[in-house]
Amino acid sequence: MHEVIVCEKPTSAEKIAKALSPSAKKKVYNKKVKYWELKKGSKDITVVSAVGHLYSLTPDNPKDKVYFDLHWAPAYEVNKRGSGFTKDYVRAIKKLGRNADSYIHACDYDTEGTLIGYNALKYACGQENLDKVSRMKFSTLTKKDLLEAYDNRIELDMNQVDTGIARHVLDYYFGVNISKALMKSVSNAKHRFLKLSAGRVQTPTLSILVEREKEIKDFVPEPYWLIKAVVEGNIEVNHIDGKIFDRDRAEEIMTKCQGKDAIVDRISFSNSTTKPPVPFNLGGLQSEAYNVFGFSPKKTQTIAQNLYTSGYTSYPRTSSQKLPESLDFKSIFTQLGYDGEFKKHIDQLPSKLKPNNGKKDDAAHPAIHPTGILPQGLSKDDKKIYELIVYRFISVFFEAAKFETMSATLDIEGEKFRFKRRRVTHKGWMEHYPFRKIDDEIFPDIKEDDLMKVLELISDEKETKPPARYNQASLIKELEKRELGTKATRADIIDKLYDRKYITGTQQIEVNQLGENMIDTLSIYCNNLTSEELTRDLQIKLDGISNNKSTRREIIDEGEKDVKVILEDITKNSNEIGSKLYESYQESNIIGTCPTCGGNLVKRYSPKTKSSFVGCANYPDCTTSYSIPKGTNFLKKTCEKCGLPIISFGKPRQRACLDSNCGKDKTKIHKPTEVGKCPNCGKPLLKRSGRYGEFIGCKGFPKCKFTCSVDELESKLK
DNA sequence: GCAAGGTC
Structure with a gap:
């Protein structure tokens, strides 16, 4: 009797095989697949394994204008980039998993896992x-668990399969068609191509960011005053009222306290x-x-995945904050x-x-922890993540800090001021987790009724601040x-929003006009897509399939109807939607601002040279343009000489005016002068002017790549 | 060209 067990991923295949028989033999198919x-x-x-979804949905006829007729095809054929590694696994399952007497579906017990195995x-x-x-x-x-x-x-459970489908x-x-x-x-x-996308998750995510931008824009700052005094021993004490919104009250306190001393009213310890x-x-x-x-979260995730496949840390895609005792901590x-x-x-x-x-749990995996195998030769960043995981793992076993x-x-003068100091009496876990600062302040030597000289009385005028922008974390x-x-x-999902140019900024995520316009547009034509309604709806409908209240066919047909209404609306208003989206993108x-015609300078991409440049939006009427180095950022600062923006580029980052010729005598630099013969190929050597100043280059460029600095010229020619 | 969800 031959039995085939299909698992979701190689590590679970290994665990299942070893649970069923300690003498299970590891084999490798085609040098790659375990x-x-x-x-x-x-x-x-x-025991064979998939690697997540091996099959993807794809339209029956890719030439259709809308896609409602879909079928499953191997993922490596549908998404050529990124799913290549699934090909060997599909081949292995096809080869090893045919004509068995029985089959066992042993993927994760959730909707996606059920479909992966199915x-x-x-x-296959x-x-x-x-x-x-x-x-x-x-x-x-x-x-x-596995033996049981x-x-x-x-x-x-076919309902679970249908739920997944x-x-x-x-x-x-919804996603692809819209x-x-x-x-x-x-x-x-506009007869232009613009890569746009919308979806059940990415669109509400963008909407959250747009919402925050609106809160910030609508925010009306309110002035308030913070009054503090600096007393003997350079101790800063704050007025007990905290934020004082009433100017008169603030002034009253200041006049009252000016030139007066402080008396220690009360000291307490906790x-x-x-x-x-x-x-x-x-x-x-x-x-x-x-x-x-x-x-970035993406970077951390990639590193954690590497550490996991190398065997140094446990499975990273877990929601669990629990370490079960079965782990053998010792x-x-x-x-x-x-x-x-x-x-x-x-x-x-x-x-x-x-x-x-912690409270959060995960059906399939424990919290992230080191396996005990010590890594060697990790890159700098991988090492940082590894040590973060190890020290976190160690610190959770220690006692509380006190x-x-x-x-x-x-x-x-009757006005109360206060200050607080905190010192550590027992470091506990904090001594073993080097990524947190420990509060350890010195308690000043004072007692109640002490008279303290006020060295300075300060009234700080401040403004209430709008809510902070999100960062990726x-x-x-x-x-x-x-x-x-x-x-x-x-x-x-977050990466995708950057990629589509909907958002920008690393420390704080800012929404571009295009992102804002996407949400404005979609909230008119399909409000349930911008809100989280679609996800909630979907969940209710899928639950309906699970507990036999509705069928997969009914739910999918309903979805088709809903999408068709939205698509009709978009088509009807296509011109307005398209124009606005493109203009907001621009x-x-x-x-x-263009120094030649006063129009807008825009960042453009040239498909021919596969590089970005800056050109005037009034092209072809105005042909002003500037080349920019790869990876250029445009700063909010402008050049003092010409008013063009300052750019930052290169590694390490350097700053310069967008116009690389800014401040230079243009008659000189545009004519390269001959300074000798190239030691490599014999062609004339020219003194050229580049973004980084003058340099010597061969006239035969790009065939001959000889370059040197002006200072080096003499020695190179010898 | 386009989604979201698994995974190496």
Whole structure:
């Protein structure tokens, strides 16, 4: 009897194989794809694995104007870029998973996992009617759970399969068709191509950012005053009222207290503790890496994936903030202890290892943790993430940090002022997590009724501030809170918004005019796409399929009808929509004013030279243009000499005027002068002028690449 | 050319 077990990813295949038989043999297909062979009773079992979705939706007829007729095709054929690695896995499953006597679907027990296994069984193993298929249902990859799941297999839940299919189809219907319609409106109205996209997750995400921009724009700042005094010992004390919005009151306090001394009114002490942090889930790691190292969530995710595939850390795409006891902490610490730096901390661990687990859980994976295998030769950035994971893992086992707080109230002519100092009395976990600053202030030596000289009395006029813009880490947190996207896709969604030029800015995300116009446009024609309504709707509909209240066909037909209404609306107003989108796109690209005609200077892309340049928007009437180095940023500052924007470019970043000839005598630099013969090819050598000043280059460029600095010329010619 | 969701 031959049995084939299909898993979601190689690591779960390994765990399942080893759980079923400790003597399972690891094999490799075509030098790339791992699989396992084992014997159990009379059965010869082959454990193969997918790598996530192996099949993607694609239109039956790509030439159709709208896509409602779709079928599944291998992912590597549909998305040529990015899914190439799935090809070997599909081949391996096709080769190893044919003509078995029985099949087991052992992918993650969730909607996507169910579909991943279903498609693999249907299209790669040829199990169309599923009569030989059973399903393993497990919530962790521990041996106990897996054996139980194997012994108590259930029937494949076709409602769950249909739920997955409907999710894919509806996202395709809305996303691809509406994106296409928007791009078409631009090409109809302006005869230009603009890469645009909309979708169930990316559009509400953009909308959150636009909403914040509006709050900032509408914000009316209110003046307030902060009154503080500096007393003996350079201690800053703040007036007890905090923000004072009444100017008269602020002035009253100032006049009253001017030139008067302070008396210590009351001193009190209190104790507090700070618990250790919780173990990392993906969002937590992304957020911490952003705050500590400034890494983008995408970068952190890529590094975490590398560390995982290299065997140094656990599976990164988890929501769990819990470390289950089944993990064998002791042996992980023993191995980590071979590193001298880690050992210093591990040696101080309490004898009873109990992690400070967080609330969030994940059915399939524990929180991110080191495996114990010590890495070698990691790049600088990989090492940073690895150490962050290790120290977080260590610190969650330590006791809380303890603090003592001193609060003092001072009296100046009946007005109360106060200050607080906090000092650490027991560092606890903080001593073992080097990424947090520890508050440790000195308590001044004062007692109640002391008279203190006021050295300075200050009234600071301030303004209330609008809410802060999101950064990538705070946006990911917001998406988690609103349950938009998944842990695996949130960083990609944000990247996509940058890629489409909807948003810009790294420290703070700002929305471009194009992004704002997308939301304005879509909120008119399909409000449920800009809000989170579509995701909520989808969830309700999918739940309907799961519990037999509706069928996949009904839900998909409904979606088709909804999308068709939206598409009709967009087509009707195509001209207006297209014009506005393109114009807003151009506005986003305005970087200054043309010195020749006063028009707008815009950043453009030349497909011929595959490079960006700056040109006048009035082209061809005005032909003013400037070349720019790769990776140029336009700063808000302008050149003092000519008023053009200052650009930053290169590594390390340097700044210069957009006009590389700014401030130079133009008659000289445009005529390269001959200064000798090229030592490489014999052609004339020319003194040229570039962005970085004068240099010597061969006339035979680009065939001959000889260059040197003006100073080097003499020695090179010898 | 276009989505969102898995994964290396």
